[in-house]
Amino acid sequence: MSKMDKKRMKYAAKPGLMAALDIGSSKIACLIAQPFEDGTIEVVGVGHQVSKGMRSGNIVDMTALELGVSATIEAAEQLAKENVRDVVLCTAGGAPESKLIAFDVAIAGHEIGDGDLRRALDPTWLYARQNEDRRIIQTLPVGFSINGTPVRDPRRLYGEKLGVNMHVITQASSAVRNLESCAARCQLDIESHVVAPYAAGLATLVEDEKNLGCICIDMGGGTTSIAVFKEGEVIYTAVIPLGGNHVTNDIARGLSTPVSHAERMKTLYGGCFVTGSDSHETIKVPLIGEDDSEENQVPRATLADIIRSRIDEIFEMIAQNIKDSGVDPNIGRVVLTGGASQLAGVRRCAADILARQVRRGRPAALRGLPEAATGPSFSAAVGLLHYALAERQQTSFTSLYSKEMPSSRFGRIGQWLRDNI
Ligand SMILES: Nc1ncnc2c1ncn2[C@@H]1O[C@H](COP(=O)(O)OP(=O)(O)OP(=O)(O)O)[C@@H](O)[C@H]1O
Numbered sequence: 001m002s003k004m005d006k007k008r009m010k011y012a013a014k015p016g017l018m019a020a021l022d023i024g025s026s027k028i029a030c031l032i033a034q035p036f037e038d039g040t041i042e043v044v045g046v047g048h049q050v051s052k053g054m055r056s057g058n059i060v061d062m063t064a065l066e067l068g069v070s071a072t073i074e075a076a077e078q079l080a081k082e083n084v085r086d087v088v089l090c091t092a093g094g095a096p097e098s099k100l101i102a103f104d105v106a107i108a109g110h111e112i113g114d115g116d117l118r119r120a121l122d123p124t125w126l127y128a129r130q131n132e133d134r135r136i137i138q139t140l141p142v143g144f145s146i147n148g149t150p151v152r153d154p155r156r157l158y159g160e161k162l163g164v165n166m167h168v169i170t171q172a173s174s175a176v177r178n179l180e181s182c183a184a185r186c187q188l189d190i191e192s193h194v195v196a197p198y199a200a201g202l203a204t205l206v207e208d209e210k211n212l213g214c215i216c217i218d219m220g221g222g223t224t225s226i227a228v229f230k231e232g233e234v235i236y237t238a239v240i241p242l243g244g245n246h247v248t249n250d251i252a253r254g255l256s257t258p259v260s261h262a263e264r265m266k267t268l269y270g271g272c273f274v275t276g277s278d279s280h281e282t283i284k285v286p287l288i289g290e291d292d293s294e295e296n297q298v299p300r301a302t303l304a305d306i307i308r309s310r311i312d313e314i315f316e317m318i319a320q321n322i323k324d325s326g327v328d329p330n331i332g333r334v335v336l337t338g339g340a341s342q343l344a345g346v347r348r349c350a351a352d353i354l355a356r357q358v359r360r361g362r363p364a365a366l367r368g369l370p371e372a373a374t375g376p377s378f379s380a381a382v383g384l385l386h387y388a389l390a391e392r393q394q395t396s397f398t399s400l401y402s403k404e405m406p407s408s409r410f411g412r413i414g415q416w417l418r419d420n421i
């Protein structure tokens with residue numbers, strides 16, 4: 001028995017606990033929460049670690065990733081004094097893709113009940129159309145109609161024809177397989193798999209934003225990902241494989257300084273713009289490969305130029321992605337979250353390029369959440385707990401069918417949507 005196995009068997013697994021695991025390119029985070037009957041939850045365990053095996057959302061070193069995941073889970077378990085087995089997982093990796101599909105189901109004029117809806121939403125037929133290199137990770141109903149008239153919830157209504165709009169999210173099969181294997185080696189079962197920006201949106205958006213329309217942008221280390229919400233549901237997600245770490249590398253390369261120093265400069269003095277008084281200021285930059293006494297004096301404006309060009313590139317890619325997606329171009333405001341959203345001036349860059357109102361978002365308060373986990377880096381991890389709670393309380397449509405569906409047990413999924421769905 002490995003050291004890890006012994007430790008993880010110290011506590012009895014307690015039914016009912018929820019565990020969220022966010023495997024990012026910069027950090028791995030785990031939150032364990034206790035749900036209560038009144039619908040509230042309390043965070044009872046937190047773990048986070050620097051992520052070593054993931055780059056831009058792709059696993060590049062399985063051994064390092066496994067060590068990171070098991071250490072993160074163990075740290076959270078020790079605080080919770082409980083073991084966990086099932087986790088709700090998110091990553092921004094595996095090149096997730098969103099598709100909206102529409103289909104009708106005949107209901108023969110009776111009152112629509114839970115059973116009808118469960119049958120209508122059963123995605124088995126979609127799984128049968130997968131192809132080998134993509135796997136469905138989520139099927140989310142995003143709109144219903146009865147006899148062609150849109151309805152919010154079709155239950156208890158009468159009609160002949162129930163129309164369903166379904167948001168289908170897929171990931172590269174190899175990425176999903178790697179995550180499954182990593183989880184299995186850490187003695188974890190993946191209860192649900194959520195794309196990171198969707199989870200980040202659940203933690204940061206207020207109800208009005210989700211209902212009226214809003215784009216959540218999760219600015220991570222290796223990725224920048226987006227989730228578009230409308231009428232309370234997520235209707236589109238996408239991931240761009242560029243993030244805050246690319247900004248750091250640009251600084252290191254541009255100023256010939258070590259990456260660790262570039263990261264420090266970015267968080268201490270970095271920003272997308274310089275204001276009048278700062279523009280003449282210079283910063284001392286140690287040179288790579290030189291001893292400590294060798295330094296360059298670099299104008300703050302030069303640092304800002306390096307940062308700005310990468311941040312502009314990221315928002316331009318997002319603008320293009322949204323344009324190509326067919327999402328309503330008038331969709332509401334933008335909420336920026338994720339560790340890299342803390343960079344000074346990103347809000348202004350986003351507002352200029354995306355031509356929308358922009359605010360910064362961090363996870364909404366949650367009982368027991370320690371100060372260290374209230375920053376924007378933790379949005380996705382906190383959002384996973386909201387997701388898990390909605391599933392447990394069956395307040396989401398997905399909870400009607402997800403328990404029996406293969407989406408929660410990847411092993412049973414075979415192929416991906418073939419005929420152009
Ligand atoms: N104060 C700060 N100012 C600017 N950038 C920051 C600050 N703090 C953290 N960052 C940047 O945030 C990034 C990490 O963000 P986050 O923790 O959300 O990433 P992640 O979830 O691990 O990665 P990903 O979502 O891409 O897989 C790093 O690039 C880091 O440099």
Ligand SMILES: [Mg+2]
Nearest residue numbers: 024196220380
């Ligand atoms: Mg992240």
